[in-house]
Amino acid sequence: xxxxxxxxxxxxxxxxxxxxxxxxxxxxxxxxxxxxxxxxxxxxxxxxxxxxxxxxxxxxxxxxxxxxxxxxxxxxxxxxxxxxxxxxxxxxxxxxxxxxxxxxxxxxxxxxxxxxxxxxxxxxxxxxxxxx
Numbered sequence: 607x608x609x610x611x612x613x614x615x616x617x618x619x620x621x622x623x624x625x626x627x628x629x630x631x632x633x634x635x636x637x638x639x640x641x642x643x644x645x646x647x648x649x650x651x652x653x654x655x656x657x658x659x660x661x662x663x664x665x666x667x668x669x670x671x672x673x674x675x676x677x678x679x680x681x682x683x684x685x686x687x688x689x690x691x692x693x694x695x696x697x698x699x700x701x702x703x704x705x706x707x708x709x710x711x712x713x714x715x716x717x718x719x720x721x722x723x724x725x726x727x728x729x730x731x732x733x734x735x736x737x738x
Contacts, residue, residue: 611654612719614638615645615672616661616688625659628712629719642668649679656680657719661688673703686718 612634614625622638629636637653639645642664648655658676662669669687676683685703688710704718 609633609635610656610719611635611637612657612659613645613648613653613655613676614659615640615642615664616659617641617664618661621661621688624712625715628716632716632720634716634719642672645672646675649675654680655683657684657686659686659688659715659719662690663688684719684721686715688715 610633612629614622614629614636615638616622616625617640619640622640626636626638634657637648637655639648645660655676658672658680660669660672664672673685673687676685687703687705689705689707706714706718
């Protein structure tokens with residue numbers, strides 16, 4: 607069985623490190639990028655990923671673009687947005703994206719990357735949302 611691959615995109619180095627450590631410990635293959643340019647370079651290198659974890663700290667427009675790109679390059683990709691903005695871009699609020707509101711934990715990100723239906727069931731004000 608192939609290991610699930612996760613692309614983590616956040617400009618916060620400590621968050622990127624913590625997510626990479628937790629996801630790797632949980633058995634995922636983790637790719638990471640500090641910004642949209644680096645994330646697109648990973649995708650352009652034909653690195654397929656099953657889950658995209660992206661921080662809204664990159665900016666809503668940037669995140670929206672990454673979500674659209676990921677859907678095109680990796681059909682069926684699960685997208686987890688680490689929310690920081692109470693008024694996100696409309697693309698972020700689509701039901702197929704999971705929005706994890708602050709405060710979130712790496713354990714919740716791991717559970718969502720595994721496909722946890724418990725956290726997915728907590729529908730909030732927009733799209734699928736889970737509170738950490």
